[in-house]
Amino acid sequence: MAHLFSWPQTVGSERIWAQGSIATSYAFGVLNWRAWNFIIEFGRKMIEWLWQRIKVLFVITARFQKGDQTYDWLMLLLAEERVWASSCDFKVVTRSSRRRWGIKQSPHALYGSPTASSLKAGNHGSTPSRTEYVPQYRAPHLFRYKGHWIEIDCTSKREGGHPRGFRGRGGHRGSHRRSSGNELILTVYSFRMSTLSDLVDSARKLYIEFSKPHVTIHQPIQPYQEGNWSHVVTKYRRPLDSLIIEESTKTTLLDDVKEFLGSESWYIDRGIPYRRGYLLHGPPGTGKTATIYTLAGELGLEIYVLTMSEGLINDAGLKALIRAVPSHAILLLEDIDCVSHSLRIEQDEAMNDPQSRPVSKSAVTLSGLLNAIDGVGTDRGRLIFCTTNHLNHLEPALLRPGRIDVKVEYKAASQAQARTLFIAFFTDRTPSSSSSHDNTTGASSESAAVTSSVVSELAHRFSKLIPPHEFIIPDLQGYLLLHRKDPQSAVNGTQEWVDAQMKERSDRKQRLIAKREKRVGGMSEAMKMRK
Numbered sequence: 001m002a003h004l005f006s007w008p009q010t011v012g013s014e015r016i017w018a019q020g021s022i023a024t025s026y027a028f029g030v031l032n033w034r035a036w037n038f039i040i041e042f043g044r045k046m047i048e049w050l051w052q053r054i055k056v057l058f059v060i061t062a063r064f065q066k067g068d069q070t071y072d073w074l075m076l077l078l079a080e081e082r083v084w085a086s087s088c089d090f091k092v093v094t095r096s097s098r099r100r101w102g103i104k105q106s107p108h109a110l111y112g113s114p115t116a117s118s119l120k121a122g123n124h125g126s127t128p129s130r131t132e133y134v135p136q137y138r139a140p141h142l143f144r145y146k147g148h149w150i151e152i153d154c155t156s157k158r159e160g161g162h163p164r165g166f167r168g169r170g171g172h173r174g175s176h177r178r179s180s181g182n183e184l185i186l187t188v189y190s191f192r193m194s195t196l197s198d199l200v201d202s203a204r205k206l207y208i209e210f211s212k213p214h215v216t217i218h219q220p221i222q223p224y225q226e227g228n229w230s231h232v233v234t235k236y237r238r239p240l241d242s243l244i245i246e247e248s249t250k251t252t253l254l255d256d257v258k259e260f261l262g263s264e265s266w267y268i269d270r271g272i273p274y275r276r277g278y279l280l281h282g283p284p285g286t287g288k289t290a291t292i293y294t295l296a297g298e299l300g301l302e303i304y305v306l307t308m309s310e311g312l313i314n315d316a317g318l319k320a321l322i323r324a325v326p327s328h329a330i331l332l333l334e335d336i337d338c339v340s341h342s343l344r345i346e347q348d349e350a351m352n353d354p355q356s357r358p359v360s361k362s363a364v365t366l367s368g369l370l371n372a373i374d375g376v377g378t379d380r381g382r383l384i385f386c387t388t389n390h391l392n393h394l395e396p397a398l399l400r401p402g403r404i405d406v407k408v409e410y411k412a413a414s415q416a417q418a419r420t421l422f423i424a425f426f427t428d429r430t431p432s433s434s435s436s437h438d439n440t441t442g443a444s445s446e447s448a449a450v451t452s453s454v455v456s457e458l459a460h461r462f463s464k465l466i467p468p469h470e471f472i473i474p475d476l477q478g479y480l481l482l483h484r485k486d487p488q489s490a491v492n493g494t495q496e497w498v499d500a501q502m503k504e505r506s507d508r509k510q511r512l513i514a515k516r517e518k519r520v521g522g523m524s525e526a527m528k529m530r531k
């Protein structure tokens, strides 16, 4: 009976025991699972932490913003290193700028393309094309530079860190905001910071070498408040002797700029802002801008141009743009009188005087311009060149020494300039012609001397027929171009051309006077009617 009664008890206790052991093993299982989870998570975190530490020691991340000079240096270096060779992502453009980071060649030979150096030398293959293939580097690219692996990424999807949330030395973890993609991110797998600085330095040297035959001109792009100068054009360097201005003006300007560039410590020691302002003033087409480009080419300086008459840049934009100009570069402010004009317009409009309305107006105010010129960053070796056609429109505050230190007046061509232009125009400068004169017999060099003396004599006659300070160099160039192959006929036709030009000018003047008188007459009639 007891057995009878004990069985269910036993069964019950076994059941309880079984249930207990299941519960216990379940609890242990859960605990185990939690422990394992904890261990795995802890291990993962440790590995991540260690990996981050290793990366901090062995990986350097550097960002290069479009619009900054370093971006251009790096892009050129990448082209030179043929990093694009493994790329399958190109932007194809027909624009043909002298500054090319793309692979400029026939589409048929894309992957067998020449190197940047051969392109530099003008060797574009047998089928030169104006199409440019610009590698995009959207997907990360790996390349080897002086024994180090370097990764490039042009289009970060996250801002504030590495494209893949990576945190390198000095970097931050990505915050997953979309970037504009206007930056180049380099990840250098090296524990030495000098690897990066060497790379940037090599890129800079290459860029200077590459830019030698050209003058680089930077123009701003919108939004100006970001100080972005990424629109770049290049022009062939102009030889100094192709600039036909007074020899003394040329050398004075050149020497002044050279002296300024070499006297940084002098300025710093005396607490004087290290900048120099030049004002070139005179009628349109007299060579003001040409002078600045020639100086820049001669001294290897880059130009940052702002045209004040365009009316697009306001005070905030101007400040940001001027601040972004690097040291030892030329800041060129074209048509600076338009800034003063904006004040004058307001005054004149207030006085209801429609007669004095100027042609163009700048969105920059005078105080905005003065603040931008005097502001932060402009005292770090800044050469500021201003041009104007109307010196008398400039506010005295702008002409104060420290803002404008050197003034140069430009006029229409003198007879001496006309003579120099004629000689430059008709003297054969091709090396072959000069070498043939040098290397051949005495008879040939004699004929060269005769030719140059003939040109000189004709130039003298030509200059005497040109009334002083009436025609600008482009006018004279235009006329000489009509007689490009025949200097004698150029001289023979000069008087006739001068007379025709003078008559045309006088007719135009008469027409303008008549128009003005008609307008004034109309206004006084209206006044009378109103009375």
Ligand SMILES: Nc1ncnc2c1ncn2[C@@H]1O[C@H](COP(=O)(O)OP(=O)(O)OP(=O)(O)O)[C@@H](O)[C@H]1O
Residues within 6 Å of the ligand: 242, 243, 244, 245, 282, 283, 284, 285, 286, 287, 288, 289, 290, 291, 387, 388, 389, 410, 473, 474
């Ligand atoms: N003295 C000069 N020597 C050589 N070229 C000149 C000279 N003057 C003008 N030119 C030529 O004429 C063209 C116009 O010159 P430039 O743009 O320098 O004139 P500017 O005085 O700056 O005119 P603007 O006031 O309208 O800006 C250029 O192609 C330039 O090469």
